[in-house]
Amino acid sequence: MALLADLQAAFEPGRVVVPEHIHSRHRSDWGVALADDEQPAALVYACNAGDVSRALEICGRYDCAVVAQGGLTGLTGAATPVDGCVIVSLERMRAIEEIDTAAATMTVEAGVALERIQQAAAEAGFFFPLDRGARGSCQIGGNIATNAGGNRVLRYGMARDLVLGLEVVLADGTVVTSLNKMQKNNAGYDIKHLFIGSEGTLGIITRVVLRLFPATTSECTALCAVSDYDAVLAFLAHAKAQLGPTLSAFEVMWPDFYRLALEAHGMRPPLDENHSAYILLDTLGTDTEADQARFEDTIASALDQGLIEDAVLAQSLADSERLWTLRGLAGEFSRVFTPRIDFDISVPIGDIGVFIERAHAGLIAQWPKARVLGWGHIADSNVHLSVSIDEQPQPLEAVERTIYALVREYGGSISAEHGIGLLKKPFLDYSRSPAEIALMQRMKQALDPAGLLNPGKVL
């Protein structure tokens, strides 16, 4: 095959893998696998932007699709290969090139694991706030290409907000090096935003400049219970006003989620099981004593004002971890809540309560024995739902249409943080207007007119 021969001629031995030797793990991310009767044409290990550029040029000549892969921990199939494509793997680009302590930046290659970045930041006396369960295997290039979220968005923003500069290879092989290290730079269009969150469809990110933050030295955690969603909103306003920017998590769990979490972990309930919602509150600060006092005051005044019904404060790191274990239930779902259909959506904060109620009612009306778990990073508008129907297989599409119709009604998003990939593509128009989608297509057309980059994803 001429394509393969060209690639092999362009790269050193061992850098181009023929189809029969491509490890099966490259066939799938955590969400979608390539069909059994399909296969990639080759896998190329890139060591720098020049390699990616060369691979793209060669693929361009053969009109061959290119799919970039990192840690393969996405949930929507964005990194799943397409039949006959060339996979460009960035996993060998693992250099932390620079930590600039004065600028508070770290420049890294795309294939560095998130956890290594967190550790390197900590060793240099900084904090890199992006975090997700897959931190040990996900890679920063993928985190940025998918605009990853996580538990600290409330305070530090999404992956997008943590990027100052990047290097990207365009579909035609052009390397655009834009490794800006400055928080302020208005010299023309801010081109990095084109690529952040575009899931490898507009370019392949090869290097990034990340923002680092001062290390925090204190953490306060509490679990609070409230009587209804209005109380969630009132308590959120109170917590934001009292705790200011130290507030780093405000995680709401609806009762079914809370009860299953207790059961799954065999935990004694830190708070009674008869409340309407549970909130895990977390602050990160730099003054242990004052922060703790402020935190306790905030909870106490919320109790006094009747905003919350009950609360338990973590007295130790172990306490805090125990409370966070409840919130971590989703990581145990394969053991305790399966089969199921998962949702990652966002809805304007004020509407989340009624949204959850209506979602529940809408599902029960169709499947009276449906089980519905709700939880999420409410303060960022993000709510997760997991639904289990007593049918086999799960009526995936009908459940999705039920939930996404409600998302559309409330002007919400069918993807808060996981992206679109393959799985959510059929529903993109539930959250985006024809004009918005046409504009996205125009971007795609401008940057990748031949449609070689990650075809069939997002749009």
Next chain:
Amino acid sequence: MALLADLQAAFEPGRVVVPEHIHSRHRSDWGVALADDEQPAALVYACNAGDVSRALEICGRYDCAVVAQGGLTGLTGAATPVDGCVIVSLERMRAIEEIDTAAATMTVEAGVALERIQQAAAEAGFFFPLDRGARGSCQIGGNIATNAGGNRVLRYGMARDLVLGLEVVLADGTVVTSLNKMQKNNAGYDIKHLFIGSEGTLGIITRVVLRLFPATTSECTALCAVSDYDAVLAFLAHAKAQLGPTLSAFEVMWPDFYRLALEAHGMRPPLDENHSAYILLDTLGTDTEADQARFEDTIASALDQGLIEDAVLAQSLADSERLWTLRGLAGEFSRVFTPRIDFDISVPIGDIGVFIERAHAGLIAQWPKARVLGWGHIADSNVHLSVSIDEQPQPLEAVERTIYALVREYGGSISAEHGIGLLKKPFLDYSRSPAEIALMQRMKQALDPAGLLNPGKVL
């Protein structure tokens, strides 16, 4: 003229202004005026996105340039009309459409003055942090189209970071309504970033959804003096570590700036005039007593550790305003430091000290009597320089080339917060590579192939 007749037929009387009746203030922003022998073809007052769309469609038929105007307070000529263009003025789009207290968002039309937004936020119990001296006349559409900065970027980010959604009219008249209210929304490409900071060259912003923040209740201010730029860096690291996210300003003034500020305001020096740099430090918080104690501790420990040589803490709001008056000297320049050439640049934080030294030396070498004032929002990498040469007229281009050559050497930006417009366009390649500029041009080509939107600006 057929164009004018078509516009007049499409809009009610009074909405289309003929050239001879266009007020002279529309000929110029604060930086650049239209040449005396040139004039716009018409001015259209838009009342909504549909109006903008209609104007663009008509102009498209005649291949006529369109320049959007807001408060006309920009400094680089981005809103200055071009000869024969149609000006689309957004100043009648002054509705504050919604404040969503649960979502902490405000939806406004493009022509609302920044100060009205700040006031409306405050009345609703929130804080909208974007601020600049022209707050009374600048309009939010322009602030966002130019990605405005200001004194609170350190804590709250640039205008870009304060926008959740927008409505924009493309060059072909398509209205793209993307009024997202959620902090997390990964449903496809984040198209708003295309238009933020593009200075009206890719689309005309007609409505925006802004993020609101909890009101702050405490402010602490201090003026500190240090021995050299290394001490600036050490004190910045100390302040960030101690004050965490409450740190909202870290403004450095070099001695010549400080001395002129004292002189201009007839002030008794709050700190001796023999230090190497002066830092105005500001925090915004929610706990008056604890914040003040923390702030005093931070200054005291910096003195103990020898990071700073001297300090004065504001004991009252009046004290704080007096200290900020020093920093506000730039507003008095036309009275006390004229003629001059102004710079708004950014340089990686660690290099700013040597950058200032070399800029000074490079100017003195060519113009021994040059006066050079330096100050800036150092913690965001942003430094301002004003240069006065004892020649008339000021040798503008030679001074610019001297400074921008240094900016290029340090990988800095020729525009930190003011944008490119007309004035900085000749120097764009000092901060952006050919590949970056080509990518910007590709965006322009994709969105405005006929080049009708604000032609000649930025690129």
